[in-house]
Structure formats: structure tokens, C-alpha cells
Amino acid sequence: MGYVGLTLAVAAADCGFEVFGIEINPVIKSCLKENRAHFFETGMDELICRYNNKRFNCVDKFPVDTKFDAFIITVGTPLQNGSKNPNFGAISAAIKSISQVYDGSQLVILRSTVSVGTTRNVIIPLLTKMCGKSEVFVSMCPEGTIEGKAIEELKNLPQVISGNNVRALKMAEKIFSQITNQIIKADSLEEAELIKLYCNTYRDMNFSIGNAFCLAAQTFGVDGMNVIKRANKGYKRSAIALPGFVAGPCLEKDAYILTNNMADCISRKFILNARNVNESLEDEVVEWINKNIGGLSTDKFITLSGMAFKGRPETSDLRGSSAVNIACKLNRLGYKLKLHDFVADIDEMTALGFGKAYDDLNNACENSVALLVLNNHKCYSEIEEIDNLSNDSIILDTWNVCDKLYKRYSKIYTLGNIKLGGVAN
Ligand SMILES: NC(=O)c1ccc[n+]([C@@H]2O[C@H](COP(=O)([O-])OP(=O)(O)OC[C@H]3O[C@@H](n4cnc5c(N)ncnc54)[C@H](O)[C@@H]3O)[C@@H](O)[C@H]2O)c1
Numbered sequence: 001m002g003y004v005g006l007t008l009a010v011a012a013a014d015c016g017f018e019v020f021g022i023e024i025n026p027v028i029k030s031c032l033k034e035n036r037a038h039f040f041e042t043g044m045d046e047l048i049c050r051y052n053n054k055r056f057n058c059v060d061k062f063p064v065d066t067k068f069d070a071f072i073i074t075v076g077t078p079l080q081n082g083s084k085n086p087n088f089g090a091i092s093a094a095i096k097s098i099s100q101v102y103d104g105s106q107l108v109i110l111r112s113t114v115s116v117g118t119t120r121n122v123i124i125p126l127l128t129k130m131c132g133k134s135e136v137f138v139s140m141c142p143e144g145t146i147e148g149k150a151i152e153e154l155k156n157l158p159q160v161i162s163g164n165n166v167r168a169l170k171m172a173e174k175i176f177s178q179i180t181n182q183i184i185k186a187d188s189l190e191e192a193e194l195i196k197l198y199c200n201t202y203r204d205m206n207f208s209i210g211n212a213f214c215l216a217a218q219t220f221g222v223d224g225m226n227v228i229k230r231a232n233k234g235y236k237r238s239a240i241a242l243p244g245f246v247a248g249p250c251l252e253k254d255a256y257i258l259t260n261n262m263a264d265c266i267s268r269k270f271i272l273n274a275r276n277v278n279e280s281l282e283d284e285v286v287e288w289i290n291k292n293i294g295g296l297s298t299d300k301f302i303t304l305s306g307m308a309f310k311g312r313p314e315t316s317d318l319r320g321s322s323a324v325n326i327a328c329k330l331n332r333l334g335y336k337l338k339l340h341d342f343v344a345d346i347d348e349m350t351a352l353g354f355g356k357a358y359d360d361l362n363n364a365c366e367n368s369v370a371l372l373v374l375n376n377h378k379c380y381s382e383i384e385e386i387d388n389l390s391n392d393s394i395i396l397d398t399w400n401v402c403d404k405l406y407k408r409y410s411k412i413y414t415l416g417n418i419k420l421g422g423v424a425n
Contacts, residue, residue: 070109110138124164323372
């Protein structure tokens with residue numbers, strides 16, 4: 001019942017399914033007892049209120065007297081701590097949890113993002129062993145929604161489905177065609193796994209072009225943000241991504257999940273180089289801070305605002321956030337920090353251990369010499385002044401979204417000119 005599982009559970013309940021959810025995290029379970037999700041998602045809490053303990057039940061064990069048609073696995077597939085290798089251990093644990101009610105006739109759908117071949121080589125052997133039958137029914141149906149608009153997108157986006165045999169494919173079609181009216185049938189489980197990985201890696205690589213061009217422009221003394229904006233303006237053949245952090249729980253890892261078992265070839269290098277360009281942006285920012293704000297007196301702070309991994313659509317999700325990575329790096333360097341976000345939970349931000357957290361930006365800027373704006377939440381464009389931030393304070397507006405602050409502050413920078421030391425316009 002994480003981000004993917006819970007959104008699908010309530011969307012399926014809304015389409016008439018009777019859904020049982022299993023979760024091991026006590027915080028998530030207690031939030032559900034209070035009829036709310038453990039994260040912000042548009043429309044989510046209304047659906048939980050409507051269906052909780054009716055068509056949607058979060059249980060500790062699947063009831064043995066209930067007939068199940070399908071099981072959907074939505075556990076996380078993070079990278080192993082300190083490495084770039086994916087950890088698919090939660091999938092096996094999730095499969096064990098259906099052993100009491102699984103007899104080999106039901107469909108098992110994998111929705112988590114995995115390396116190519118995982119459904120066939122890991123899940124099918126586990127299931128055949130569990131039920132003692134040689135033929136089981138397995139489908140890989142990847143999740144394609146964006147956090148913040150997931151409920152709406154589940155019903156409107158095409159759903160890629162696949163099956164290890166004809167019956168599995170038909171069962172998957174029967175289920176998902178009741179949730180969305182666009183079904184795309186992949187030729188194989190592997191094709192479905194690859195479609196998911198390509199969609200996210202494409203985004204990662206596409207954004208890396210903007211980041212690479214931005215840094216390259218600055219080596220010529222040209223503002224990297226402005227040059228991309230003007231290259232795109234009125235010229236449809238150019239849609240160069242603007243520079244910015246490429247982060248979050250999916251994009252930070254999916255290129256590694258894709259290349260994890262890919263033969264060493266030029267494509268693999270291309271994909272990993274793009275990831276590297278995006279990751280290097282965090283170090284560029286930290287280096288810029290050291291150069292421009294280093295040597296702080298001990299009673300001064302740096303305010304980091306926009307801690308959630310993205311601002312649009314807005315989310316409270318701190319996982320894989322570049323802002324969190326930057327806070328970690330600055331904290332290690334000894335800087336005193338204050339954290340702010342328009343949506344993320346204060347307790348979750350405080351628990352990071354990098355500084356006091358605020359939901360009010362003005363309070364977060366008290367005694368700060370610099371403000372780093374690290375995501376693109378829509379509220380930034382409305383801010384005209386920050387009382388607690390003096391005129392000579394430094395602002396790094398990484399997404400170039402603080403439109404009205406450029407009149408008031410002269411030391412305001414974007415990612416387009418951090419290498420130039422110039423003032424953005
Ligand atoms: N978040 C997204 O928007 C998104 C989009 C597309 C794909 N995905 C993929 O979907 C998968 C899930 O992502 P997520 O963001 O929902 O992760 P998540 O961490 O929010 O959710 C996974 C949940 O599974 C629970 N869990 C772990 N082991 C369990 C077990 N044995 N039994 C029951 N529950 C267990 C965890 O406690 C957690 O709440 C990942 O592979 C991810 O890459 C996510």
C-alpha cells in the first residue's frame with residue numbers, strides 16, 4: 001500500500017472491484033485507520049474515506065474464505081544502499097504473503113519496476129514452486145502515472161499489459177479494461193518490463209540534454225538557462241529541456257535498473273552518462289554554495305526551500321529528492337540549515353536530521369544569508385518579497401520560478417549562470 005499500491009487499490013475500488021491491501025509498514029496502516037493516505041495525492045483521501053472498510057480493506061493477512069481473482073505486486077524496488085544495484089528482495093517476500101490463498105489458478109500481476117527478465121526468471125519459478133503446478137498465470141503491467149495526478153491518470157492513461165500465456169493476457173485485459181479504456185498489449189513479459197524502463201530512462205536522458213547544454217553554454221560565457229529558452233521560443237523543432245534536477249524515487253534509479261543486466265555496449269554507456277550528467281548537478285550547486293556563501297558566521301543559516309522531489313504536480317514525496325541530497329552534502333560540510341516545503345510534512349523533513357523544518361517560508365528565512373529554491377512549486381512565482389531575507393541576501397532560484405523576486409534582490413542566480421557568477425534577468 002505504497003504510492004503505487006494504494007492509488008491503484010482505491011482507483012480499482014472506485015471502478016467496482018473489491019480490493020484487499022497488504023502493508024507491513026505500521027505508519028501506513030495507522031494512517032489508513034484514520035481514513036487517510038501517508039502522502040499527498042490529489043483526490044486520494046476522498047476515495048479512501050469512501051471505500052475504506054467497504055470495497056477496500058487493508059488487512060494483515062488475506063482472508064482464506066475469500067475467492068481472489070488476481071494478486072497485484074506493488075512493492076518497492078529501490079537501489080541497494082550505497083550501490084547502484086537494484087534490490088528486488090521485497091518481491092519474493094510479497095509473493096510469500098499470498099501462499100495461504102494462492103492455488104495457481106489466479107493471475108499474479110507484477111506492477112513494480114524491475115530489470116528485464118525478472119518476471120519470468122524470478123516470479124514464475126517462485127509461483128510454480130509455491131502451488132506445485134507447472135503452468136501459472138503471470139502478467140507484467142507496469143505503472144505509468146505521475147505522482148500528484150495518479151488517480152486521474154490511472155483512468156485515462158493507456159495501460160500496458162502482458163502475459164506469460166494467452167489466459168494470463170486475457171485475465172489482465174479483463175481487469176485493466178475496467179479501470180481504463182486504453183489497453184496496450186505487449187508481445188512478452190520482457191517487452192512490458194522494457195517499456196516501463198524506456199519511458200523513465202527516456203525522460204532522464206531527455207532532461208540530461210538540457211543540463212548538459214546548460215553547463216556547456218556557461219563554458220562559452222553564455223547563460224545556460226536563457227540560451228535554451230530562446231532556442232525553443234517560437235521554434236517547434238526545438239524542445240530542449242530546461243536545466244533542473246532530475247530526481248524522485250523512479251528517475252533516480254530506473255536507468256540503473258535498465259542497465260543492471262544489460263550487455264556492455266555503447267547504448268549502456270550512453271544511458272549511464274546521461275544519468276551522470278543529471279546527478280552531477282547536485283555537486284555543481286554545492287560547489288557554488290561553497291564558493292559564494294562559504295565562511296558563514298556560526299549564527300547564520302542557509303534556507304533550503306522545495307524539499308519534495310518536485311513541485312509540479314505538487315507532491316509531499318521526499319524520496320530521491322535532490323534537495324534532500326544537497327541538504328545532506330551541506331550538512332556534512334558543516335553548514336547550518338533550515339528546511340522548507342509547501343507540501344512536505346514538517347515531521348518528515350525534521351526527521352531527515354539536517355535542520356529545523358518549516359511550512360512558512362518567511363519564518364524559514366529568519367537569520368539566513370541565503371535561500372536555495374530547489375523545486376518548481378507554483379507558489380514561488382507569486383512571492384513578491386520575503387521580509388526576513390535582506391536585500392543583499394543570495395538567492396539561488398534553480399528552476400527560475402521566483403519571477404517577482406528578481407526586482408527586489410540583486411544577488412539572485414539560476415542554474416544558467418552559477419558558473420558565470422552573473423545576475424539572472
Ligand atoms: N511512485 C510512483 O509514482 C511510481 C511510478 C511508476 C512505477 N513505480 C514503481 O512501483 C514500485 C512501487 O513504488 P512505490 O513508489 O509505490 O513504492 P513505496 O515504497 O511507496 O511502496 C511499496 C510499499 O510496499 C510495502 N511492502 C514492502 N514489502 C512488503 C510486503 N512483503 N508485504 C506488503 N507490503 C510490503 C512497503 O512498506 C511500501 O509501503 C517500484 O518498483 C517503483 O519503481 C512507482
